[in-house]
Amino acid sequence: MYIIAGLGNPGDRYAATRHNAGFEAAARLRDKICTGGVRIRFHAEIASGLVGTEKVLVIRPLTYMNESGIALREITDFYKVPADHVIVMCDDIDLPFGHLRIRGKGSAGSHNGLKSIVNHIGTDFIRVRIGVGAQPEGWDLADYVLSQMSREQIAELASAEEKAADAAVCVIEKGLQEAMNRFITPKPKKKKAEPGADPEGTEQRPAEPGKVPEGTDKKQEETE
Numbered sequence: 001m002y003i004i005a006g007l008g009n010p011g012d013r014y015a016a017t018r019h020n021a022g023f024e025a026a027a028r029l030r031d032k033i034c035t036g037g038v039r040i041r042f043h044a045e046i047a048s049g050l051v052g053t054e055k056v057l058v059i060r061p062l063t064y065m066n067e068s069g070i071a072l073r074e075i076t077d078f079y080k081v082p083a084d085h086v087i088v089m090c091d092d093i094d095l096p097f098g099h100l101r102i103r104g105k106g107s108a109g110s111h112n113g114l115k116s117i118v119n120h121i122g123t124d125f126i127r128v129r130i131g132v133g134a135q136p137e138g139w140d141l142a143d144y145v146l147s148q149m150s151r152e153q154i155a156e157l158a159s160a161e162e163k164a165a166d167a168a169v170c171v172i173e174k175g176l177q178e179a180m181n182r183f184i185t186p187k188p189k190k191k192k193a194e195p196g197a198d199p200e201g202t203e204q205r206p207a208e209p210g211k212v213p214e215g216t217d218k219k220q221e222e223t224e
Helices: 018-033 065-079 112-121 141-145 151-174 176-183
Strands: 002-006 034-041 044-051 054-061 086-092 100-103 126-131
Touching: 002 018, 002 065, 018 034, 018 044, 018 054, 018 086, 018 126, 018 141, 018 151, 044 065, 044 151, 054 065, 065 086, 065 112, 086 112, 086 151, 100 151, 100 176, 126 151, 151 176
Parallel strands: 002 054, 002 086, 086 126
Antiparallel strands: 034 044, 044 054, 100 126
Protein backbone atom coordinates (compact mmCIF):
# COMPACT_ATOMS: atom_id res chain seq x y z
CA MET A 1 0.00 0.00 0.00
CA TYR A 2 1.05 3.57 -0.75
CA ILE A 3 -0.21 6.84 0.66
CA ILE A 4 -0.12 9.90 -1.59
CA ALA A 5 -0.72 13.16 0.26
CA GLY A 6 -1.35 16.59 -1.24
CA LEU A 7 -0.59 19.43 1.16
CA GLY A 8 -2.60 22.62 1.47
CA ASN A 9 -5.21 24.48 3.48
CA PRO A 10 -8.92 23.58 3.45
CA GLY A 11 -11.54 26.18 2.56
CA ASP A 12 -12.53 28.24 -0.47
CA ARG A 13 -10.33 31.20 0.44
CA TYR A 14 -7.20 29.09 -0.18
CA ALA A 15 -8.40 27.21 -3.25
CA ALA A 16 -6.60 29.21 -5.96
CA THR A 17 -3.38 29.97 -4.08
CA ARG A 18 0.17 28.81 -4.69
CA HIS A 19 0.33 27.15 -1.28
CA ASN A 20 -2.45 24.74 -2.32
CA ALA A 21 -0.63 23.28 -5.31
CA GLY A 22 -0.30 19.94 -3.49
CA PHE A 23 -4.00 19.95 -2.54
CA GLU A 24 -4.98 20.50 -6.16
CA ALA A 25 -2.58 17.82 -7.41
CA ALA A 26 -4.20 15.33 -5.02
CA ALA A 27 -7.67 16.25 -6.29
CA ARG A 28 -6.49 15.67 -9.87
CA LEU A 29 -5.00 12.33 -8.87
CA ARG A 30 -8.28 11.25 -7.23
CA ASP A 31 -10.04 11.84 -10.53
CA LYS A 32 -7.52 9.59 -12.27
CA ILE A 33 -7.31 6.54 -10.00
CA CYS A 34 -9.89 6.60 -7.18
CA THR A 35 -13.37 5.14 -6.90
CA GLY A 36 -15.98 5.13 -4.18
CA GLY A 37 -15.95 8.76 -3.14
CA VAL A 38 -14.16 10.65 -0.37
CA ARG A 39 -14.28 9.86 3.35
CA ILE A 40 -13.34 12.17 6.22
CA ARG A 41 -11.20 10.28 8.72
CA PHE A 42 -7.93 10.76 10.60
CA HIS A 43 -8.12 14.55 10.13
CA ALA A 44 -8.05 14.14 6.35
CA GLU A 45 -10.00 13.58 3.16
CA ILE A 46 -9.29 9.99 2.10
CA ALA A 47 -10.01 8.30 -1.22
CA SER A 48 -8.83 4.86 -2.28
CA GLY A 49 -7.80 3.49 -5.64
CA LEU A 50 -5.38 1.22 -7.45
CA VAL A 51 -2.18 1.77 -9.37
CA GLY A 52 -1.75 -1.52 -11.16
CA THR A 53 -2.35 -4.02 -8.36
CA GLU A 54 -1.07 -1.68 -5.63
CA LYS A 55 -3.66 -0.19 -3.29
CA VAL A 56 -3.29 3.57 -2.89
CA LEU A 57 -4.82 6.06 -0.48
CA VAL A 58 -4.95 9.62 -1.77
CA ILE A 59 -5.30 12.04 1.12
CA ARG A 60 -5.62 15.76 1.75
CA PRO A 61 -4.93 16.67 5.41
CA LEU A 62 -7.57 18.98 6.90
CA THR A 63 -5.38 20.18 9.76
CA TYR A 64 -4.09 23.21 7.83
CA MET A 65 -0.61 23.21 6.41
CA ASN A 66 1.44 23.59 9.57
CA GLU A 67 -0.02 20.45 11.19
CA SER A 68 -0.04 18.15 8.15
CA GLY A 69 2.01 15.56 9.99
CA ILE A 70 -0.82 14.80 12.40
CA ALA A 71 -2.95 13.22 9.66
CA LEU A 72 0.00 11.41 8.09
CA ARG A 73 1.04 9.89 11.42
CA GLU A 74 -2.49 8.66 12.23
CA ILE A 75 -2.98 7.13 8.79
CA THR A 76 0.43 5.50 8.53
CA ASP A 77 0.07 4.05 12.02
CA PHE A 78 -3.41 2.66 11.36
CA TYR A 79 -2.55 1.09 7.99
CA LYS A 80 1.04 0.23 9.00
CA VAL A 81 2.52 1.97 5.96
CA PRO A 82 6.28 2.68 6.13
CA ALA A 83 7.55 6.18 5.42
CA ASP A 84 9.18 5.13 2.14
CA HIS A 85 5.70 4.24 0.84
CA VAL A 86 4.45 7.78 1.51
CA ILE A 87 4.53 10.31 -1.36
CA VAL A 88 3.94 13.97 -0.50
CA MET A 89 3.06 16.59 -3.12
CA CYS A 90 3.55 20.23 -2.15
CA ASP A 91 4.46 23.71 -3.35
CA ASP A 92 8.08 24.93 -3.45
CA ILE A 93 9.13 28.59 -3.56
CA ASP A 94 12.71 27.61 -4.41
CA LEU A 95 11.67 26.18 -7.79
CA PRO A 96 10.72 28.27 -10.82
CA PHE A 97 6.98 28.50 -11.41
CA GLY A 98 5.60 25.27 -12.88
CA HIS A 99 8.79 23.22 -12.48
CA LEU A 100 8.92 19.85 -10.69
CA ARG A 101 11.47 18.27 -8.36
CA ILE A 102 11.32 14.74 -6.93
CA ARG A 103 13.37 13.47 -3.99
CA GLY A 104 13.37 10.19 -2.06
CA LYS A 105 14.21 11.74 1.31
CA GLY A 106 15.82 14.78 2.86
CA SER A 107 15.18 17.85 4.95
CA ALA A 108 12.00 19.92 4.98
CA GLY A 109 13.72 23.18 4.08
CA SER A 110 11.56 26.17 4.94
CA HIS A 111 8.25 24.39 4.21
CA ASN A 112 6.20 24.16 7.41
CA GLY A 113 3.97 21.36 6.13
CA LEU A 114 7.00 19.19 5.40
CA LYS A 115 8.51 20.12 8.77
CA SER A 116 5.39 18.80 10.48
CA ILE A 117 5.54 15.54 8.53
CA VAL A 118 9.23 15.09 9.32
CA ASN A 119 8.46 15.60 13.01
CA HIS A 120 5.78 12.89 12.93
CA ILE A 121 7.07 10.18 10.55
CA GLY A 122 10.71 11.03 9.87
CA THR A 123 12.54 12.01 6.68
CA ASP A 124 12.25 8.89 4.50
CA PHE A 125 9.08 9.83 2.59
CA ILE A 126 9.12 10.77 -1.10
CA ARG A 127 8.54 14.40 -2.08
CA VAL A 128 7.10 15.72 -5.34
CA ARG A 129 7.64 19.47 -5.20
CA ILE A 130 5.75 21.85 -7.47
CA GLY A 131 7.51 25.13 -8.18
CA VAL A 132 5.57 28.32 -7.43
CA GLY A 133 8.51 30.73 -7.69
CA ALA A 134 10.03 33.06 -5.12
CA GLN A 135 8.11 35.99 -3.70
CA PRO A 136 8.72 39.37 -5.37
CA GLU A 137 11.02 41.80 -3.61
CA GLY A 138 9.25 43.50 -0.74
CA TRP A 139 6.57 40.82 -0.35
CA ASP A 140 6.00 38.85 2.84
CA LEU A 141 6.38 35.15 2.04
CA ALA A 142 3.08 34.11 3.63
CA ASP A 143 1.22 36.88 1.78
CA TYR A 144 2.76 35.70 -1.48
CA VAL A 145 1.98 31.97 -1.25
CA LEU A 146 -1.53 32.65 0.06
CA SER A 147 -2.38 35.32 -2.52
CA GLN A 148 -4.69 34.77 -5.49
CA MET A 149 -3.18 34.08 -8.91
CA SER A 150 -4.05 35.33 -12.37
CA ARG A 151 -5.99 33.09 -14.76
CA GLU A 152 -2.80 32.52 -16.75
CA GLN A 153 -0.89 31.47 -13.64
CA ILE A 154 -3.70 29.17 -12.53
CA ALA A 155 -3.64 27.45 -15.93
CA GLU A 156 0.15 27.06 -15.88
CA LEU A 157 0.15 25.70 -12.34
CA ALA A 158 -2.69 23.31 -13.20
CA SER A 159 -0.46 21.73 -15.85
CA ALA A 160 2.30 21.26 -13.27
CA GLU A 161 -0.20 19.75 -10.82
CA GLU A 162 -1.27 17.22 -13.46
CA LYS A 163 2.37 16.28 -14.02
CA ALA A 164 2.93 15.96 -10.26
CA ALA A 165 -0.01 13.54 -10.03
CA ASP A 166 1.41 11.52 -12.93
CA ALA A 167 4.85 11.56 -11.29
CA ALA A 168 3.41 10.10 -8.08
CA VAL A 169 1.81 7.28 -10.08
CA CYS A 170 5.09 6.70 -11.93
CA VAL A 171 6.95 6.30 -8.62
CA ILE A 172 4.64 3.40 -7.77
CA GLU A 173 4.58 1.84 -11.24
CA LYS A 174 8.17 2.33 -12.40
CA GLY A 175 10.16 3.34 -9.31
CA LEU A 176 11.64 6.56 -7.96
CA GLN A 177 14.54 6.83 -10.40
CA GLU A 178 12.32 6.47 -13.47
CA ALA A 179 9.95 9.12 -12.11
CA MET A 180 12.89 11.46 -11.54
CA ASN A 181 14.19 10.86 -15.07
CA ARG A 182 10.80 11.51 -16.63
CA PHE A 183 9.32 14.33 -14.58
CA ILE A 184 12.03 16.50 -13.04
CA THR A 185 12.22 19.78 -14.93
CA PRO A 186 15.80 20.11 -16.25
CA LYS A 187 17.83 23.13 -15.24
CA PRO A 188 18.38 25.62 -18.07
CA LYS A 189 21.79 25.32 -19.72
CA LYS A 190 24.27 28.10 -19.02
CA LYS A 191 25.05 30.31 -21.97
CA LYS A 192 28.63 30.37 -23.19
CA ALA A 193 30.46 33.54 -22.22
CA GLU A 194 31.15 35.97 -25.03
CA PRO A 195 34.80 36.88 -25.78
CA GLY A 196 35.99 39.45 -23.28
CA ALA A 197 33.10 38.79 -20.88
CA ASP A 198 33.63 37.80 -17.26
CA PRO A 199 32.98 33.99 -17.49
CA GLU A 200 32.48 33.43 -13.77
CA GLY A 201 30.44 36.52 -13.12
CA THR A 202 32.99 37.60 -10.53
CA GLU A 203 33.22 41.22 -11.53
CA GLN A 204 31.20 43.21 -9.00
CA ARG A 205 29.71 46.63 -9.50
CA PRO A 206 30.35 48.98 -6.62
CA ALA A 207 27.38 49.79 -4.43
CA GLU A 208 25.92 53.25 -4.63
CA PRO A 209 27.03 55.53 -1.81
CA GLY A 210 25.04 54.78 1.34
CA LYS A 211 23.33 51.74 -0.21
CA VAL A 212 23.80 48.18 1.07
CA PRO A 213 24.36 45.66 -1.77
CA GLU A 214 21.45 43.37 -2.48
CA GLY A 215 21.55 39.98 -0.78
CA THR A 216 23.50 41.27 2.24
CA ASP A 217 22.39 40.06 5.63
CA LYS A 218 19.02 38.93 4.32
CA LYS A 219 17.07 36.39 6.39
CA GLN A 220 14.70 33.85 4.90
CA GLU A 221 11.18 34.03 6.22
CA GLU A 222 9.00 31.04 7.03
CA THR A 223 5.59 30.34 5.58
CA GLU A 224 2.56 30.17 7.76
